[in-house]
Amino acid sequence: MNTCIRAEGLVKRYGANTALDGVSLGIPRGSIQGVLGPNGAGKTTTVRILATLLRPDEGTVLVDGHDALRDPVSVRGIIGLTGQYASVDEELTGMENLELVGRLLDLSGRQARVRARELVERFELGDAGDRPVKTYSGGMRRRIDLAASLVGRPRVLYLDEPTTGLDPHSRNRLWSIVHGLSDEGTTILLTTQYLEEADQLADRVTVIDQGRVVAEGAPKELKQRVGSQTLHVRPVDPADVRRTEEILTELLGGVRPGVDSERGLLSAPVQDPVLLSALVRRLHDAAISTDELGLGLPSLDDVFLTLTGQKAGKTEPTAAEKGSST
Amino acid sequence: MSATVAVDSHASVEPSPRIRIGPATAARHGMILASRNIRYLVRTPSSLIDTVIQPVLFLLVFVFLFGGAIAGDWQSYLQTLVPGLMVQITMYASIGTGMALNTDISKGVFDRFRSLPIARSAPLVGAVLGDVLRYVVALTVLLLLAFALGFRIQTDPLSALLACALVVVFGLTLCWMSVIIGMVATGPQAVPGIAMAVILPLTFGSNIFAAPETMPGWLEAWVGINPVTYFVDAVRGLMLGGPTLVPVLISLGAVAGIQIVLMPLALRAYLRRVR
Ligand SMILES: Nc1ncnc2c1ncn2[C@@H]1O[C@H](COP(=O)(O)OP(=O)(O)O)[C@@H](O)[C@H]1O
Numbered sequence: 056m057n058t059c060i061r062a063e064g065l066v067k068r069y070g071a072n073t074a075l076d077g078v079s080l081g082i083p084r085g086s087i088q089g090v091l092g093p094n095g096a097g098k099t100t101t102v103r104i105l106a107t108l109l110r111p112d113e114g115t116v117l118v119d120g121h122d123a124l125r126d127p128v129s130v131r132g133i134i135g136l137t138g139q140y141a142s143v144d145e146e147l148t149g150m151e152n153l154e155l156v157g158r159l160l161d162l163s164g165r166q167a168r169v170r171a172r173e174l175v176e177r178f179e180l181g182d183a184g185d186r187p188v189k190t191y192s193g194g195m196r197r198r199i200d201l202a203a204s205l206v207g208r209p210r211v212l213y214l215d216e217p218t219t220g221l222d223p224h225s226r227n228r229l230w231s232i233v234h235g236l237s238d239e240g241t242t243i244l245l246t247t248q249y250l251e252e253a254d255q256l257a258d259r260v261t262v263i264d265q266g267r268v269v270a271e272g273a274p275k276e277l278k279q280r281v282g283s284q285t286l287h288v289r290p291v292d293p294a295d296v297r298r299t300e301e302i303l304t305e306l307l308g309g310v311r312p313g314v315d316s317e318r319g320l321l322s323a324p325v326q327d328p329v330l331l332s333a334l335v336r337r338l339h340d341a342a343i344s345t346d347e348l349g350l351g352l353p354s355l356d357d358v359f360l361t362l363t364g365q366k367a368g369k370t371e372p373t374a375a376e377k378g379s380s381t
Numbered sequence: 382m383s384a385t386v387a388v389d390s391h392a393s394v395e396p397s398p399r400i401r402i403g404p405a406t407a408a409r410h411g412m413i414l415a416s417r418n419i420r421y422l423v424r425t426p427s428s429l430i431d432t433v434i435q436p437v438l439f440l441l442v443f444v445f446l447f448g449g450a451i452a453g454d455w456q457s458y459l460q461t462l463v464p465g466l467m468v469q470i471t472m473y474a475s476i477g478t479g480m481a482l483n484t485d486i487s488k489g490v491f492d493r494f495r496s497l498p499i500a501r502s503a504p505l506v507g508a509v510l511g512d513v514l515r516y517v518v519a520l521t522v523l524l525l526l527a528f529a530l531g532f533r534i535q536t537d538p539l540s541a542l543l544a545c546a547l548v549v550v551f552g553l554t555l556c557w558m559s560v561i562i563g564m565v566a567t568g569p570q571a572v573p574g575i576a577m578a579v580i581l582p583l584t585f586g587s588n589i590f591a592a593p594e595t596m597p598g599w600l601e602a603w604v605g606i607n608p609v610t611y612f613v614d615a616v617r618g619l620m621l622g623g624p625t626l627v628p629v630l631i632s633l634g635a636v637a638g639i640q641i642v643l644m645p646l647a648l649r650a651y652l653r654r655v656r
Pocket residue numbers: 069072073074092093094095096097098099100101
């Protein structure tokens with residue numbers, strides 16, 4: 056396997072706050088890598104380090120053979136970055152923004168214009184290309200920002216939460232653009248808060264929480280671990296949580312459900328929906344009444360509950376875990 | 382490129398040759414970004430109006446409102462005021478550098494530039510060069526209006542041109558202050574406020590608007606140590622005649638002094654944000 060991006064042991068601290076605590080990634084050439092995590096997990100920090108905008112306190116980054124810390128200019132020559140927030144000049148038109156990037160990448164004025172027009176057409180911005188970006192909708196902004204990072208035909212593309220805040224239509228459009236770029240051979244790293252998005256786009260997914268990698272694998276593997284559906288049950292009387300947990304564990308064949316003790320809520324990945332009726336019967340027999348019981352698609356919270364046994368962002372590392380992560 | 386592609390085990394990686402950006406390329410990138418800032422100036426009516434209105438307003442208000450009171454008649458006040466206003470409006474215009482840089486940083490445009498293989502200095506050079514155009518526009522507007530009102534150069538065109546050059550050099554020196562403010566301000570709106578707190582005592586506490594001899598002792602003392610006073614003396618000397626050598630030398634000394642102190646501070650503040 057041919058690794059295109061390799062990051063090892065990335066650590067980034069902001070004062071007492073550790074944003075990244077030893078993140079490592081290996082991304083095969085031409086693949087789409089998802090980085091999944093809740094707000095504050097360290098996704099943006101990771102992307103900014105890989106894009107040479109931020110220096111880690113510890114760790115190494117190689118992008119296509121170039122050391123991002125020692126030789127950032129070479130890395131900048133092969134990457135494109137679409138940050139979490141649009142980074143285009145609001146006062147300039149879409150075309151002017153793209154042309155400016157083209158000129159900075161040493162295209163002639165004419166070449167820059169042609170390339171800009173090409174991208175505007177490809178991203179269906181059409182006439183809007185000649186309007187100032189400040190008149191654009193959220194989806195259009197995202198696309199012109201993405202276009203700006205593609206002017207130099209980068210071999211590696213970073214997308215930081217490219218669909219957050221987009222309506223479903225714009226999101227689908229962006230997904231198909233990402234697929235198209237991948238088909239052309241671009242190596243893509245994209246961060247997201249949605250398992251569904253990672254599932255749609257990524258070949259492999261790294262789940263991070265609190266600056267640490269908590270799971271890694273193909274989306275299918277992760278989904279199998281998480282279940283295609285998630286079962287939620289909450290006993291009315293918190294004193295019944297223990298007994299409910301035992302019943303559920305038994306029905307799941309030994310797999311322990313995640314417990315959110317704050318809310319008295321149990322949840323478990325479920326492959327076979329028939330389990331629900333079995334559970335209802337058992338709870339009835341045990342005289343446990345519930346005020347919440349049902350099946351749903353796994354939310355990111357469920358993913359984290361299952362993968363880490365804790366709520367997202369609530370991980371309290373034990374001494375043993377701390378020791379083993381270094 | 383293909384020579385360095387095998388990157389499988391990190392142990393075997395030969396470091397590829399490190400790319401550096403030469404001065405010629407850096408200058409070209411700086412010019413491209415300067416042309417963007419200039420386009421911005423032309424495009425955004427409010428910033429152009431600022432640049433044009435300021436000199437017009439200052440000239441009209443001071444000449445016609447206060448001219449008679451300060452100098453007896455507005456015509457003779459016009460003569461002494463114009464060289465002083467040249468220095469003053471350049472100081473105001475220098476705020477633009479800090480505004481432009483801070484706007485780019487807070488809008489994320491800076492991150493776009495930093496993710497491209499361009500010289501780190503390019504955004505700074507672009508902002509500063511963009512500002513030079515603002516100085517030239519503001520000075521031109523001021524002088525055209527002044528000529529229309531009856532202002533006359535009493536030396537020769539070459540000296541007058543030297544005066545303008547001195548003013549632009551002064552403005553470029555002040556850019557460093559503007560850069561520092563642009564780097565520390567929390568947002569673009571905060572830049573003019575901070576800059577004015579520095580600029581107002583330097584402009585009004587000088588010989589631009591009134592003769593120092595008419596001021597109370599403490600203020601006259603301040604005017605005497607204010608470098609702006611010597612710039613104004615130099616520009617007046619070059620445009621109206623009178624002693625020029627000493628004020629020009631003091632002015633150039635002040636420029637050198639400001640450069641030595643502010644430039645390293647400004648570059649450090651800037652590089653911290655663009656690394
Ligand atoms: N410039 C900064 N100063 C201080 N803390 C920061 C800074 N940037 C990020 N952080 C902190 O680092 C952690 C990770 O942030 P970030 O990478 O932005 O997360 P994500 O993109 O996954 O939401 C958060 O706790 C955040 O508050």
